[in-house]
Amino acid sequence: MSQQLPPCPECAGEYTYEEGDLLVCPMCAHEWVETADDATPAAVIKDAVGNILQEGDRVSIVKSLKVKGGGAIKIGTKVTGIHLLEEPVDGHDIEAKVPGFGHLRLKSSVVKKA
Known part of the structure; x- marks a missing residue:
């Protein structure tokens, strides 16, 4: 080599x-x-089932998530235009605008590439 x-x-x-x-x-x-x-x-960065995620991908939530400040994101919620973080923050390696919740950070382990 x-x-x-x-x-x-x-x-x-x-x-x-x-x-x-x-x-x-x-x-x-x-x-x-x-x-x-x-x-x-x-x-x-890979999603919950092992697909490689890329900037701007479309994903769906695979697990209900409680959100600080009240409410929960339901399974199947579609999220478009993700941004991959270069430096994860507390294990959160994706930023995205989630419908009904605004701009949030998500862990790649709770999303699936759509």
Whole structure:
């Protein structure tokens, strides 16, 4: 192997390997895409069933969610135009405008690509 693969950006593990277009760390199971300029690799964000999410995707909620301040987001609520966060906030890695609730942060584990 003539090409040196970068260490994992999450745990700095040195045993990364390629799986298709993704780089994978066997130590922490982190997956990411190597950027063209090799500066900072972009993290891969997957939905509840393993589909890779992209900026602007359309998703639906797969689990009822209680919202601080009252109310709940029901299963099946459609959310359009998601924004993927570069740095997750308290485990929330998606921002989106949810109908009836406004602009919220969501975890990718509670959405499914539509």
